Amino acid sequence: MSSVTPNIQIKPRKKQYQLLLMAAPFLLLVLLFSYVPLFGWSFSLFNYRPGISLLESKFVGFKYFQMFLTDKYDMYRVMKNTVIFALIGYLVSPLPMIFAIMLNEVKHAKYKKAVQTISTMPNFVSWVIVYSLMFTIFSTDGVFNDIMMNLGLISSPTNVLADKDAVYWFQTLLGQWKNLGWSSIIYLAAIAGIDQEMYEAASIDGATRFQSILHITIPSLMPTFIVLLLLSIGNFVNVGFDQYFVFKNNVTAANIEVLDLYVYRIGLMNSDYSYGVAIGIMKSFVSIALLFIANTLSKKVRGTSIV
Amino acid sequence: MIHRKTPGTVAANVVIYFLLGFFALLCLYPFWYLVIFTFSDPGEALKGVSFWFRGFSFYNVEQVLRLQGIDRALLNSVLRTVLGTGITVFCCTFLGYLFSKQEMPGRRFFYRAVIITMYVSGGLIPTYLIYRSYGLTNNFLVYILPGAVSAYNMILVKTFVEQLPPALEEAAMIDGASYLRVFFQVIIPLSIPIIATIAIFSAVGQWNSWFDNHIYNTNSPPLMTLQYQLYKFLNEAQRLAALLKEGNIKDVEAAVTQQLTPKGVRVTTTLFAAVPIFLVYPFMQRYFIKGIMVGAVKG
Numbered sequence: 031m032s033s034v035t036p037n038i039q040i041k042p043r044k045k046q047y048q049l050l051l052m053a054a055p056f057l058l059l060v061l062l063f064s065y066v067p068l069f070g071w072s073f074s075l076f077n078y079r080p081g082i083s084l085l086e087s088k089f090v091g092f093k094y095f096q097m098f099l100t101d102k103y104d105m106y107r108v109m110k111n112t113v114i115f116a117l118i119g120y121l122v123s124p125l126p127m128i129f130a131i132m133l134n135e136v137k138h139a140k141y142k143k144a145v146q147t148i149s150t151m152p153n154f155v156s157w158v159i160v161y162s163l164m165f166t167i168f169s170t171d172g173v174f175n176d177i178m179m180n181l182g183l184i185s186s187p188t189n190v191l192a193d194k195d196a197v198y199w200f201q202t203l204l205g206q207w208k209n210l211g212w213s214s215i216i217y218l219a220a221i222a223g224i225d226q227e228m229y230e231a232a233s234i235d236g237a238t239r240f241q242s243i244l245h246i247t248i249p250s251l252m253p254t255f256i257v258l259l260l261l262s263i264g265n266f267v268n269v270g271f272d273q274y275f276v277f278k279n280n281v282t283a284a285n286i287e288v289l290d291l292y293v294y295r296i297g298l299m300n301s302d303y304s305y306g307v308a309i310g311i312m313k314s315f316v317s318i319a320l321l322f323i324a325n326t327l328s329k330k331v332r333g334t335s336i337v
Numbered sequence: 338m339i340h341r342k343t344p345g346t347v348a349a350n351v352v353i354y355f356l357l358g359f360f361a362l363l364c365l366y367p368f369w370y371l372v373i374f375t376f377s378d379p380g381e382a383l384k385g386v387s388f389w390f391r392g393f394s395f396y397n398v399e400q401v402l403r404l405q406g407i408d409r410a411l412l413n414s415v416l417r418t419v420l421g422t423g424i425t426v427f428c429c430t431f432l433g434y435l436f437s438k439q440e441m442p443g444r445r446f447f448y449r450a451v452i453i454t455m456y457v458s459g460g461l462i463p464t465y466l467i468y469r470s471y472g473l474t475n476n477f478l479v480y481i482l483p484g485a486v487s488a489y490n491m492i493l494v495k496t497f498v499e500q501l502p503p504a505l506e507e508a509a510m511i512d513g514a515s516y517l518r519v520f521f522q523v524i525i526p527l528s529i530p531i532i533a534t535i536a537i538f539s540a541v542g543q544w545n546s547w548f549d550n551h552i553y554n555t556n557s558p559p560l561m562t563l564q565y566q567l568y569k570f571l572n573e574a575q576r577l578a579a580l581l582k583e584g585n586i587k588d589v590e591a592a593v594t595q596q597l598t599p600k601g602v603r604v605t606t607t608l609f610a611a612v613p614i615f616l617v618y619p620f621m622q623r624y625f626i627k628g629i630m631v632g633a634v635k636g
Contacts, residue, residue: 070463156545163367297462310460
């Protein structure tokens with residue numbers, strides 16, 4: 031019977047409204063925890079101070095937005111940090127694909143499985159744990175200095191965690207250490223989907239392994255790579271929070287403070303709520319604008335939207 | 338595939354095997370270090386532990402278990418993981434099922450409304466101010482309620498339920514079963530693979546969370562979670578390192594003897610925080626592909 035009237039079983043109206051009634055508590059949760067906070071944006075237009083209600087606060091219009099846009103020092107610095115992290119992120123974005131291709135070249139199944147299993151693991155521990163691991167290894171009395179000194183490679187202990195100039199590349203390396211294995215899974219899945227006959231045909235035509243990779247594997251992975259790249263455009267100003275938050279210290283603060291950390295410091299540490307909200311809103315608008323740009327690009331390049 | 342074994346390919350193989358193996362070692366070593374340091378004899382460990390145990394002792398584990406508040410932190414982490422996962426799995430599964438019903442009034446509107454939350458959020462401070470006005474500061478519920486309905490997980494369930502053969506559900510409906518009954522007796526048993534995926538990824542997320550503890554419950558020691566406890570230990574150690582750098586040796590000695598956390602406690606707590614992840618890891622691996630579809634699903 032379902033083939034005659036697919037899905038259009040006439041049900042009593044009462045029963046249909048039951049569905050809505052059952053969904054109501056969950057929709058209420060979404061309303062309370064995702065939509066109501068949007069009203070918090072109004073704080074940006076007032077000179078809100080803790081302890082005084084918003085109604086009694088002074089209306090200041092777009093003062094806080096202007097304040098951030100005309101700030102020569104901090105705004106310039108945190109935007110620079112954010113952009114540097116984002117750009118280095120694009121620079122290293124082919125690494126998961128390269129890692130997957132290399133892994134695919136390993137014909138020894140157990141070795142391949144072991145490398146994949148181990149390298150995916152760091153993705154599942156928190157940044158607090160990663161920080162603790164790195165602190166244990168790289169701090170002045172850590173095992174890194176022990177080993178390097180014993181080998182005579184360095185004469186006095188170093189501490190990369192308290193090195194202002196090392197921030198950008200060290201944090202990028204850490205990000206790769208944590209995420210490379212996990213990010214490569216999507217490429218491994220894509221490689222598994224490539225038609226094996228193409229490789230056989232190429233081999234018969236005398237292609238070397240390297241040529242097969244260059245002319246079959248990489249072109250087959252390009253669509254995946256481009257989708258991920260386009261998706262990441264929307265996140266240009268969201269370079270991550272936890273990582274930089276835990277690794278921030280007095281020495282590295284100036285270079286590691288990205289936009290999100292700055293909002294946290296202004297809003298929650300200094301309790302300058304209105305200013306923090308204003309910066310957060312501008313960030314959201316930039317994100318949404320970038321998402322639309324990425325979506326338009328995607329429609330042009332691939333003919334389908336990503337959102 | 339048939340390929341000639343030229344010296345070039347052999348060399349390439351060696352390089353690939355070496356690079357991959359080296360990266361795997363880099364990933365493994367920090368965790369291995371946690372294990373060998375924790376179980377080495379503390380006295381011997383002072384001379385430096387690098388690749389293998391120096392002596393063997395449970396001293397560090399005993400010390401950490403004796404720390405004030407650590408049992409509470411462990412309990413809180415377990416509680417938030419179990420309750421948080423259970424509740425979000427129920428919410429997402431049930432709502433996903435309801436949204437799979439074409440006849441639901443206003444279905445498109447409400448479904449869209451939930452999806453939008455994946456892209457638009459109030460942001461850190463508005464969210465903090467509003468949650469605070471709900472009374473969610475110094476409150477255990479802040480670990481559980483805000484993430485209970487996850488749009489992404491809900492889509493996963495809805496897509497999964499829509500793929501199920503409709504015949505089973507229709508048969509139950511014709512027999513007069515209610516939506517609730519169909520959900521519990523037909524949909525849940527058939528949806529175990531997707532429920533397991535959601536459950537395992539939420540559980541890892543809950544166990545690893547610490548920032549909500551930091552901003553909402555920082556003044557409430559009874560609500561401290563293990564991850565945040567570890568973060569606090571690290572902050573203290575960080576202060577010590579800064580003192581050392583300034584060469585303020587007197588202060589350092591005072592700090593070490595009085596309140597600062599010795600390395601053993603720090604490393605052992607890290608091991609505690611990481612072990613549950615290692616334990617579920619083998620079970621997780623089969624769900625990786627489903628779990629990575631984040632963003633690949635259309636609203």
